[in-house]
Amino acid sequence: MLKNVFSGILAGLLVSLGGGVFLSTSDKVVGAVGFTIGLLAVCFYGANLYTGRVGYLFDRKKGAVAELFAGLLGNVSGSVLVGLALMSLKADAARELCGFKLEQPAGETLIRAIFCGMLVYIAVNLFRDKKTVLGIVIGIPVFILSGYEHSIADIFYFAAAGLFSGKVLLFLLIVLAGNSVGALLFDRILFYAKLK
Numbered sequence: 001m002l003k004n005v006f007s008g009i010l011a012g013l014l015v016s017l018g019g020g021v022f023l024s025t026s027d028k029v030v031g032a033v034g035f036t037i038g039l040l041a042v043c044f045y046g047a048n049l050y051t052g053r054v055g056y057l058f059d060r061k062k063g064a065v066a067e068l069f070a071g072l073l074g075n076v077s078g079s080v081l082v083g084l085a086l087m088s089l090k091a092d093a094a095r096e097l098c099g100f101k102l103e104q105p106a107g108e109t110l111i112r113a114i115f116c117g118m119l120v121y122i123a124v125n126l127f128r129d130k131k132t133v134l135g136i137v138i139g140i141p142v143f144i145l146s147g148y149e150h151s152i153a154d155i156f157y158f159a160a161a162g163l164f165s166g167k168v169l170l171f172l173l174i175v176l177a178g179n180s181v182g183a184l185l186f187d188r189i190l191f192y193a194k195l196k
Contacts, residue, residue: 004067008074008087011047014038014084015075016156022144023093032141035153039120039136043127050075050176053123053153058191071118075152081126083159091123094161102167106174113175116148117182125190138156153174 018038021033032171042049057064084092104112119139126135143150154175158168188196 001066003071005074005077007046007048008050008071009078009081010045010074010094010130011042011049011052011071012075012078012152012156013082014045014047015049015150015152016086017041019153019156019160020082020086022153023090023097023157025033025099028080028145029141032144033137035144036137036140037065038153038180039123040133043124043136049152051117051120051131051179052124053143054180055101055117055125055187057184058187076155079113079155082160083156083161086160087098087162090160091162094157095163098157098161098163098168101149101157102171106170108176110178113149113151113178114182114185115146115177116150116175117184119143119148119182120150121183121186122130122177127188131195149178151174151179154156159190 015038018035021034023036025031025034039049039052042045049065050072053068053071057068060067066085080125087094091170101109119142123139126132126139138193154172158164158172187196
């Protein structure tokens with residue numbers, strides 16, 4: 001179980017490095033493309049990223065839920081640590097981004113998170129099953145430019161902004177739920193369409 005936590009910390013760190021790129025530029029396209037370094041590294045290292053693994057929950061064996069949540073604990077830890085470490089460099093950009101996120105209605109946040117969950121599942125699944133990075137280098141910028149919400153990246157953004165509150169926690173739980181629903185829904189569509 002400890003291995004899953006440390007693998008999750010690595011995944012949180014990698015996604016946060018991508019988030020740091022996104023916060024460093026005013027050009028959203030450049031930031032979105034730069035963000036892909038996070039998921040590319042997660043996939044090549046096989047790190048335990050919650051949003052990359054939750055969609056496979058139906059395929060996994062006993063203990064899968066515990067492994068998934070051990071990885072999530074690591075994701076949260078890694079993202080918060082990197083966010084806090086970069087706060088002095090990224091706080092202004094992070095606060096601006098997070099302010100917009102917190103103004104969204106909860107239903108809109110959930111929808112944005114569901115579609116992000118689908119796109120991350122597609123990106124990871126294409127890498128895993130088709131041995132191509134195209135899903136990552138195209139799908140990840142698509143979710144960012146579409147304004148979809150990724151729970152682990154959002155944890156990094158809020159930590160970098162120094163924002164911790166009940167409202168932030170509720171926002172993050174909605175995003176986490178939406179990412180989970182999106183990934184699991186897409187997985188089941190593929191399964192019932194006999195494409196998996």
